[in-house]
Amino acid sequence: MHYQKYRLIIPFLLPAILLYGVFVVWPYAQAIYISLTSWRGVSGNKPFVGLENYQRLWEDERFHEALTRNGQLLVVLPLVTIAIALTFGALFTQGSQQIRGAGFYRIVFFFPQIIPAVIVGILWSYVYTPNIGLLNGILRAVGLGDVSTSWLTDPSTVLWAIAAVAIWSSVGFYMVIFLASMQSIPTSFYEAAILDGATRWTSFRDITFPLIWETIRTSIIYLAIAALDFFILIVVVSGGSTTMGARRAEVAALYLYNQAFDSSRWGYASAIGVVLLILTLLLSLGIMRATRRETYEF
Amino acid sequence: MHVDVIQPGEEPRSLTGPQIAGARLGLSNFTVNAVAQLLLAFWAIVVIFPFVWMIVTSLKTDPEILSSPWTLPTALQWDNFSRAWTQAHIGRFFINTAIVLAGSLTGTLLVSSMAAYVLARFTFPGRQVLFYGFIAGLMFPVFLALVPLYFLVNNLNLLATYQGLILVYIAYSLPFTIFFLTAFFKTLPNELGEAAILDGASQYQIFFQIMLPLARPGLIAMGIFNFLGQWNQFLLPLVLMPSEDKYLLSQGLYFLAVQQSYQNDYGALFAAMVITMVPTLIIYVLFQRRLESGLTAGALKG
Numbered sequence: 001m002h003y004q005k006y007r008l009i010i011p012f013l014l015p016a017i018l019l020y021g022v023f024v025v026w027p028y029a030q031a032i033y034i035s036l037t038s039w040r041g042v043s044g045n046k047p048f049v050g051l052e053n054y055q056r057l058w059e060d061e062r063f064h065e066a067l068t069r070n071g072q073l074l075v076v077l078p079l080v081t082i083a084i085a086l087t088f089g090a091l092f093t094q095g096s097q098q099i100r101g102a103g104f105y106r107i108v109f110f111f112p113q114i115i116p117a118v119i120v121g122i123l124w125s126y127v128y129t130p131n132i133g134l135l136n137g138i139l140r141a142v143g144l145g146d147v148s149t150s151w152l153t154d155p156s157t158v159l160w161a162i163a164a165v166a167i168w169s170s171v172g173f174y175m176v177i178f179l180a181s182m183q184s185i186p187t188s189f190y191e192a193a194i195l196d197g198a199t200r201w202t203s204f205r206d207i208t209f210p211l212i213w214e215t216i217r218t219s220i221i222y223l224a225i226a227a228l229d230f231f232i233l234i235v236v237v238s239g240g241s242t243t244m245g246a247r248r249a250e251v252a253a254l255y256l257y258n259q260a261f262d263s264s265r266w267g268y269a270s271a272i273g274v275v276l277l278i279l280t281l282l283l284s285l286g287i288m289r290a291t292r293r294e295t296y297e298f
Numbered sequence: 299m300h301v302d303v304i305q306p307g308e309e310p311r312s313l314t315g316p317q318i319a320g321a322r323l324g325l326s327n328f329t330v331n332a333v334a335q336l337l338l339a340f341w342a343i344v345v346i347f348p349f350v351w352m353i354v355t356s357l358k359t360d361p362e363i364l365s366s367p368w369t370l371p372t373a374l375q376w377d378n379f380s381r382a383w384t385q386a387h388i389g390r391f392f393i394n395t396a397i398v399l400a401g402s403l404t405g406t407l408l409v410s411s412m413a414a415y416v417l418a419r420f421t422f423p424g425r426q427v428l429f430y431g432f433i434a435g436l437m438f439p440v441f442l443a444l445v446p447l448y449f450l451v452n453n454l455n456l457l458a459t460y461q462g463l464i465l466v467y468i469a470y471s472l473p474f475t476i477f478f479l480t481a482f483f484k485t486l487p488n489e490l491g492e493a494a495i496l497d498g499a500s501q502y503q504i505f506f507q508i509m510l511p512l513a514r515p516g517l518i519a520m521g522i523f524n525f526l527g528q529w530n531q532f533l534l535p536l537v538l539m540p541s542e543d544k545y546l547l548s549q550g551l552y553f554l555a556v557q558q559s560y561q562n563d564y565g566a567l568f569a570a571m572v573i574t575m576v577p578t579l580i581i582y583v584l585f586q587r588r589l590e591s592g593l594t595a596g597a598l599k600g
Binding site for chain 1: 345364415420442505526549
C-alpha cells in the first residue's frame with residue numbers, strides 16, 4: 001500500500017516541482033546573488049562587490065525620484081479606486097430595488113479588467129494624443145480647449161494620465177468584489193437599524209462599511225502591491241520604456257527594467273528588484289497591521 | 299415589510315439587505331434612483347466609449363483618422379484588417395500565440411492537476427511545506443526574476459523558442475492553479491476512489507478515469523483563467539521572444555504601435571487591436587459569470 005502510494009505521489013509531483021524550481025525559485029534566488037555583483041554586459045563574469053549596489057542606490061537621485069512616484073501612486077491608486085468602486089457598489093444595492101440595468105452595468109464595468117494590458121495601453125495612448133486624440137477633442141468640443149495639453153509629455157500630467165488608465169480598468173473588478181461582500185450581509189441588520197432611526201448614509205457607515213471591512217482591507221493590499229509593481233502601462237501608453245514620457249513617469253520597476261534591458265547593468269537592476277521586494281513585503285505587513293480591526297462574525 | 303412569496307418549485311426570491319433599508323430611509327427612492335442611474339450610465343459611457351472609438355477608427359482611412367477623432371468613416375475600410383493580418387504580421391503573431399497557448403494551457407492544467415490531486419488527497423512528509431512553497435510564488439513580482447530568467451532560458455538554448463516560453467508560462471501559472479485545484483480536489487467525495495480500489499483499479503486509473511472527469515468544472519475555470527492571463531501576458535514574451543517571426547500578439551501589437559511614429563498605418567494598427575481583442579471578448583461573453591466569480595474568488599482568498 002505504502003509502496004503504491006509513493007509510486008503515484010512522486011511522479012505526480014515531480015513535473016511541478018521541477019518546473020517551479022527551475023523557472024521560478026532559482027531565478028528569484030539568483031536575483032539576490034546577482035544584486036551583490038557588478039555584472040554588466042553579456043560576459044559571464046560576475047565580480048562580487050558585496051552591498052555596493054545597495055549603497056549606490058541609497059544615494060541615487062533618480063531612484064529616489066522613482067520611489068517618490070511610487071509613493072504617490074501608493075496613496076492615490078488604492079484611495080481613488082476603492083472610493084469609486086465602493087460608491088458604485090453602494091448605488092447598486094442601496095436603492096429600494098435592484099437598480100435597473102444592474103446586470104448590464106456589471107458586465108460593462110468589469111470588461112476592461114480582462115482586456116490585454118497592451119490594448120488598454122495603446123488605446124489610451126491615442127486617447128491622450130494631443131491633436132487627433134479623443135480627450136483633447138472632447139475638451140475642445142465642450143469649450144475647455146485651454147485645459148488640453150500634451151498629456152503624455154507634460155511632466156505634471158504624465159504619471160496621473162497613466163494612473164487614471166489603471167484606475168479606469170480596475171474599478172469594475174473591485175466593485176464586483178465589494179458587491180459580493182455587501183450582498184452577503186443579512187437583511188435583519190438593516191431592519192434593526194431602521195427601527196433605531198438610521199438613514200441611508202448612517203446604515204452604510206455603521207453597518208455595510210464595517211461588515212465588508214475585511215474585503216476592503218484585502219483590496220487595499222492588492223492595490224498597494226499594484227502601485228509598487230506599476231510599470232507595464234507606462235511603457236505601453238508612453239510608447240516605449242525610454243521615451244520622454246516614460247522617463248518623466250519613471251517608477252522603480254521601470255527604472256529596474258531600463259537598467260537591465262537598456263543599459264545591461266544586471267547587478268544594479270537586481271538590487272532595485274530586491275529593494276522593491278523588501279518594500280512590498282514590509283508594506284503588506286504594515287497595511288495588515290494598520291488596518292486590523294475587530295472582525296464581525298455574521 | 300419583507301415578504302417572500304414562494305411558489306412551489308421556486309427558490310425564495312428575496313431582496314438584499316441594503317435594498318430593504320433603502321425603502322425606508324429618508325430620501326425619496328426616485329431621487330436616489332435617478333442620481334444612481336446618472337452616475338452608473340456616466341461610467342458605462344466612460345468604459346465603452348474608447349472601445350467603440352477603437353472599432354470605428356479601425357474602419358477609417360489614415361487621412362480620416364488624422365483629420366478628426368470624431369468623424370465616421372465615409373466608406374468602411376475592411377482593407378485595414380487584411381493589411382493588419384498580412385503586412386503587419388498580426389496573422390503570424392496570432393498563430394504563434396495559439397501555438398504557445400495550446401502547449402502552455404494543456405501543460406498548466408495537466409501538471410497542476412496532478413500536483414494538486416496529490417497535495418489534496420494524500421498525506422506525506424513535507425506536504426505543507428510544498429503547498430506553501432507553491433503559494434509563495436503568488437507574492438513575488440515577475441520583474442524581479444526577469445534578469446536571471448532571461449539568462450537561464452538563454453543558457454538552456456530556449457531563448458526565442460516556443461518550448462521555452464511554454465515552459466515558463468506553465469511554471470508561472472502553477473502557484474494560483476495549484477492553489478485553486480487543491481481546494482477543488484479536497485471537495486470531491488472519497489467513496490468513489492475507495493470503491494474503485496476494491497475493484498482493483500490502480501491509483502493512475504483512479505486519477506485519470508475518475509478524479510479528472512469529476513474535477514472538470516475546476517479545470518474549466520482554471521482553463522479560462524489561465525487563457526486570459528497567458529493571452530494577455532506581455533512582459534515574458536517581450537524578454538524571452540526576441541525574434542520577430544516568433545512574436546506573440548500583445549508583443550507584436552506593442553512594436554506595431556511603437557513603429558507608428560515612422561511608419562504610418564494607423565488604420566492597420568487599430569484593426570490589429572480589434573483582432574487581438576476578439577478572442578478575449580468571445581471568452582468574456584461566453585463565460586462572463588463564471589469568470590467574474592472565479593477571478594474575484596481568487597482575489598478574496600489570495
